[in-house]
Amino acid sequence: MTSTISVLGAGSWGTALAIQAARNGYRTLLWGHDPIHIRTLQQNRTNQRYLPGFVFPNTLETSSELAEAAAFSDLILIAVPSHAFKDTLIKLRRFTGQQVQIAWATKGFAPNDGYLLHYSVERIFSKETPTAVLSGPTFAREVAADLPTAITIASNHAGFSELLTRIFHSARFRTYTSTDMIGVQTGGAVKNVLAIASGIADGLNFGANTRAALITRGLHEIIRLGLELGGRQETFMGLAGLGDLILTCTDNQSRNRRFGLALGQNKNRAAAREEIDQEIEGVSAAKETYLLAQTHGIDMPITEQTYKVLYESLSPLAAVQNLLDRELKAES
Known part of the structure; x- marks a missing residue:
């Protein structure tokens, strides 16, 4: 004790x-x-x-x-x-x-x-x-x-x-x-990437429909990666998965969301970082998550487009359009 x-x-x-x-x-x-x-x-x-x-x-x-x-x-x-x-x-x-x-x-x-x-x-x-x-x-x-x-x-x-x-x-x-340490850690890391994506969409004034779709499809990305790494399905539907994802994607206390908002409002990365003046974990997590998805052959389109905005100078508007232009398929 x-x-x-x-x-x-x-x-x-x-x-x-x-x-x-x-x-x-x-x-x-x-x-x-x-x-x-x-x-x-x-x-x-x-x-x-x-x-x-x-x-x-x-x-x-x-x-x-x-x-x-x-x-x-x-x-x-x-x-x-x-x-x-x-x-x-x-x-x-x-x-x-x-x-x-x-x-x-x-x-x-x-x-x-x-x-x-x-x-x-x-x-x-x-x-x-x-x-x-x-x-x-x-x-x-x-x-x-x-x-x-x-x-x-x-x-x-x-x-x-x-x-x-x-x-x-x-x-x-x-x-x-x-x-389930693997599942809890995976949820905590990837949700920051999706919070940036959600902030970008809101910075572009795309509305609540877009935000809800990003959160829902983003959860699918967390689950796909998490299961591949050895996490358990129920973890991603709990506090460390869905709960944390909702929080960081919807509330401006989230530094990652605020960073995305700034990018969606056409501010550059340096200006957005300076404005927040604290660590933004989703920036490095976007790179690591994208590389993990590539290594394991996992489809993570929201993560991919967020990575391209952060590291390949893709415009936020083009990133959203790339997501909308993807081939139609069944939800599950």
């Missing part, structure tokens, strides 16, 4: 999860790589840059020293962007013992190789390391505000998912457990 947890990643999502754990009475250490940012958190007792307006509970501490985070708890929750996930694991490995348990709330694929993130944990630590992934329809601000939320915790060890449930579950934060 642990009474402590270290959260790596002092962005909005890492901060919200740290607040939730500390609010539940667990001693929590929030780590960030930028000493200046962490010093500001210590002084203000709030994350004014990424999650303003929420005062840290007394049981929440902060640090910019990874060794301190590793020594604080043998339960590590990683909430860094996907491109920094592997590097964070490598650095963490130097400071941890054999009893470490690693969970993550990062959504995406490993850059350059397209692997799901649990493979990085297995290679850098071991296949015996207890691992878990937290995912589902969750905006950081609503979690920090203690608004009703539900997530999925998928783990390779039943005891670990139960421990994480005890840490995070509350009257306003409901947790469901799963053993």
